[in-house]
Amino acid sequence: MPYPTRTARAVRLLSLLICAATLTTACPLPAHAFANHLQSSSAGSSLTVNVDAEHAQSSMYISRLALYRSIEALTGVPWYRLAAIDQYERTLTVAHPKDRKHAERTIGIFVTGPIWSGLMNPDSEDQNPRSIELFSGLGQDGSGDGIADRNNDKDLLFSIASYLGKYGNNEDEFGIAVWEYYHNSRAVQRVQQFAKLYRTYDKLDLVSQAFPLPLGSIYSYRSTWGSRRSWGGYRIHEGTDLFAGYGVPVRSTCYGVVEMKGWNPFGGWRIGIRDLNNRYHYYAHLSGFDKTVHNGDVVTPGQTVGWVGSSGYGKPGTQGKFPPHLHYGIYRDNGWADWSFDPYPLLRQWEQSERKALKTGKTKGTSS
Numbered sequence: 146m147p148y149p150t151r152t153a154r155a156v157r158l159l160s161l162l163i164c165a166a167t168l169t170t171a172c173p174l175p176a177h178a179f180a181n182h183l184q185s186s187s188a189g190s191s192l193t194v195n196v197d198a199e200h201a202q203s204s205m206y207i208s209r210l211a212l213y214r215s216i217e218a219l220t221g222v223p224w225y226r227l228a229a230i231d232q233y234e235r236t237l238t239v240a241h242p243k244d245r246k247h248a249e250r251t252i253g254i255f256v257t258g259p260i261w262s263g264l265m266n267p268d269s270e271d272q273n274p275r276s277i278e279l280f281s282g283l284g285q286d287g288s289g290d291g292i293a294d295r296n297n298d299k300d301l302l303f304s305i306a307s308y309l310g311k312y313g314n315n316e317d318e319f320g321i322a323v324w325e326y327y328h329n330s331r332a333v334q335r336v337q338q339f340a341k342l343y344r345t346y347d348k349l350d351l352v353s354q355a356f357p358l359p360l361g362s363i364y365s366y367r368s369t370w371g372s373r374r375s376w377g378g379y380r381i382h383e384g385t386d387l388f389a390g391y392g393v394p395v396r397s398t399c400y401g402v403v404e405m406k407g408w409n410p411f412g413g414w415r416i417g418i419r420d421l422n423n424r425y426h427y428y429a430h431l432s433g434f435d436k437t438v439h440n441g442d443v444v445t446p447g448q449t450v451g452w453v454g455s456s457g458y459g460k461p462g463t464q465g466k467f468p469p470h471l472h473y474g475i476y477r478d479n480g481w482a483d484w485s486f487d488p489y490p491l492l493r494q495w496e497q498s499e500r501k502a503l504k505t506g507k508t509k510g511t512s513s
């Protein structure tokens with residue numbers, strides 16, 4: 146431990162008080178109440194739901210950030226790394242809800258009984274910090290109540306932070322710690338990508354989306370997911386084709402990290418961007434890439450990453466074998482592999498909300 150126990154206790158108490166103050170001044174509506182509310186009133190006023198949803202969401206971000214910061218103060222592990230692991234764990238729960246059932250809480254990290262209490266511990270639900278330590282379990286008491294509870298937000302986050310802290314705080318050491326925890330290189334990549342996003346933008350609220358083409362440009366698209374395609378043998382069409390002229394800007398639909406950029410015989414010049422929901426956004430057949438966008442860079446929704454073209458279906462540089470269009474696909478990472486799903490409903494949603502926002506902006510501009 147890099148700090149004396151007594152100081153640690155004082156800091157812990159102080160951070161608890163700060164946390165309590167933050168929570169009481171924030172929105173009093175708990176997340177699960179909000180979820181019920183959303184379900185029951187979805188047929189009613191959509192405006193009320195949206196306002197409530199935004200309120201609940203922003204108060205959740207406030208509580209989470211307060212927790213990350215308080216654990217950073219205790220352990221020296223940067224908040225954005227804790228946020229990254231927490232978010233990665235949340236995406237795992239979305240992908241594997243049955244295996245990762247846990248009570249509604251601020252933190253999404255899930256730890257099994259044996260990992261928490263120690264693999265050789267005869268009591269897999271052990272909550273005694275001393276015996277857990279004896280059996281080299283992960284669990285620690287971060288809340289100061291003498292109990293190491295794997296469903297307590299502070300205990301969970303403190304335990305993970307203590308584990309990470311043992312490896313050191315530089316980027317490589319962090320990568321090794323994450324590898325040792327998951328034994329999965331995809332997990333390491335995701336957590337590092339998420340940490341980069343949180344660190345760069347210095348906030349948790351990175352969920353806004355954009356339509357991949359400028360709304361002012363001429364384009365057309367329809368639902369084409371799952372239809373057959375001719376080139377390169379039998380494959381189903383995993384995406385939506387948005388037809389537009391050469392040179393129309395292709396924009397990132399999300400906050401994300403550029404995971405892949407280059408040539409592929411099928412997709413031509415293509416780029417892949419990973420977002421915080423562990424979705425991989427794939428843009429293919431581009432005529433070229435924006436020069437400022439490199440592998441590993443962070444991008445914002447609406448940022449130009451390339452231009453519509455007709456590249457692909459051959460060796461590097463091949464183009465013109467089909468009309469120019471953007472092939473847009475989305476894949477979800479389940480922890481081991483990426484699975485495609487139909488992006489069409491999301492495209493419609495992003496297009497509509499962007500159009501609405503533009504209209505509102507215009508109304509405001511002309512009325513003032």
Ligand SMILES: [Zn+2]
Binds near residue numbers: 382385472473
């Ligand atoms: Zn396509």
